[in-house]
Amino acid sequence: MTNTQQIERQLEMAQNVQAALFPKSRSMSNVDVAVECKPAGAVGGDLCDVFETDGGRTAFVLGDVCGKGIAAGLLMGLMYGSVHSSSWTSSTRDHEDACERLNDLLKRKTSADRFATLFWGYYEPEASTFRYINAGHMPQLLVRRHSNGKVEVLRLEKGGPVLGIVEWGNYEQGEVTIQDGDLLLMFSDGIIEPATASGEQFGEQRLLDVIRESIGRPAADVRDAILNAVRAHVGNDGPAADDQTLVVAEFQHVFDHIFALEESYARA
Numbered sequence: 001m002t003n004t005q006q007i008e009r010q011l012e013m014a015q016n017v018q019a020a021l022f023p024k025s026r027s028m029s030n031v032d033v034a035v036e037c038k039p040a041g042a043v044g045g046d047l048c049d050v051f052e053t054d055g056g057r058t059a060f061v062l063g064d065v066c067g068k069g070i071a072a073g074l075l076m077g078l079m080y081g082s083v084h085s086s087s088w089t090s091s092t093r094d095h096e097d098a099c100e101r102l103n104d105l106l107k108r109k110t111s112a113d114r115f116a117t118l119f120w121g122y123y124e125p126e127a128s129t130f131r132y133i134n135a136g137h138m139p140q141l142l143v144r145r146h147s148n149g150k151v152e153v154l155r156l157e158k159g160g161p162v163l164g165i166v167e168w169g170n171y172e173q174g175e176v177t178i179q180d181g182d183l184l185l186m187f188s189d190g191i192i193e194p195a196t197a198s199g200e201q202f203g204e205q206r207l208l209d210v211i212r213e214s215i216g217r218p219a220a221d222v223r224d225a226i227l228n229a230v231r232a233h234v235g236n237d238g239p240a241a242d243d244q245t246l247v248v249a250e251f252q253h254v255f256d257h258i259f260a261l262e263e264s265y266a267r268a
Contacts, residue, residue, distance in 0.1 A: 025220060030058055030125050030253060031184075034219035036227060036246040038190075045072025046188050046243040047079050047118070053089045056125055062186040062247060063118035064137065075114060078105075079163075089122040092131065092173045099133050099160065099171040106164030115164035119156070119186060123178065128254050130184070131175045136162030138192075141185040142176055143211050151212050180254040183215060183222065190244035191226070194234045202233045219248045 025034045029052065037048050045065035053059050061083055065072040082105060088098035099118075106116065119140050121132025134140065139155040146152065158174030187207075195201045206229060214225040223246060230244075 025223075028052060028058060029056065030123060030251060032219045032250045032252060034223035034248045036223060036244060038244045045076050045116075046190070046245040047076045047083075047116075048186075048245045048247060049080070049083065050247060050249065053122065055089075057089050058123045058125075059089050059120070060122065060132075060184065060186060060247065060249065061118070061120040062137070062140070062188065062245060063116055063120075064188045064243070064245075065116045066114060071114070075106075075110060075116065078109070079116060079118070083120065088120070095120075095122075095131065095133060095173050096171050099135055099163075100169060103135070103161075103163045103166065103169040103171070107167060110164055115162050117162055119159075121156075123251065125254070128178045129175050130178050130251075131173050132156055132159070133171050133173050134159035135169075135171060136160070138187075138189065140187070141183075141208075141211075143183040143185060143215060144179060145181065145215050151215060153208060178251050178254055180251065181216075182251045182254075183211065183219075184247070184249040184251070185211065186245075186247040186249075188243055188245040190242035191230060191246050193242065194230055196233065196235060202230050206233065219250045222250075223248045 027033070033050050035048065035050070037046065039046070047061060047063035047065070049059070049061045051059050063076070063079055065075045065079070079102065082102050086098045086101070088095045106114070117137035118135040119132065119137040121130055123130050130142070134157055139157045142154040142156060144152045144154070154176055156174060156176070158172060160171035161169050163169070191202070192204055192207055193201050207226060210226050210229045211222065214222045226246060
């Protein structure tokens, strides 16, 4: 086997390892989740995961490491391990502390030009509340359609600075009350920054237009509508210039859980 073949084989193995870390589209106990995780190269720098934790909570994670390729992929793996090795979904204080520790880890262990953004949060069905920290990532979106048909968009911005830059980053958890049918949209810049030949980016407004047209449909349909709109905007099916990561999550059975809690309290 030549050196070139060995390198290609190692890249393929790294690609398979990273692909195994990405979540799958599936229906969970409280949410219907549709995912797209597409690195621009063999290995990407986007971090994405959705998983259930103790106590019936659901964790959502999406991050973007500066740069591309193997170096970005290694840093992504470091962050993935940190996210899964701490009990950050236990409480607000645990979440904020975990974010501060992750910032300190990246500051100490990486060069000055290596940093990352991270949006991570968890859904508490017992309180119908989504709690999150946005560490320097672009605002993620919670979309709600009211009974009168009006669509409301909440920008999830609260948190703190980019990870790995500031010596002592202070992070504050934000929260939003969840209603049945709410959509959580998490995405990397590879979703809103693809541009036409003239340089016009897809942008957040086009993203919102697609969501308004497709809200109420299954999460997978909303995901596909967004991806199709991005491809149509760019006008070609060639390789993406940046990692493209998208999570569409529809919160379900919100009122059912509340009623179950009320019944248990009544019996107590």
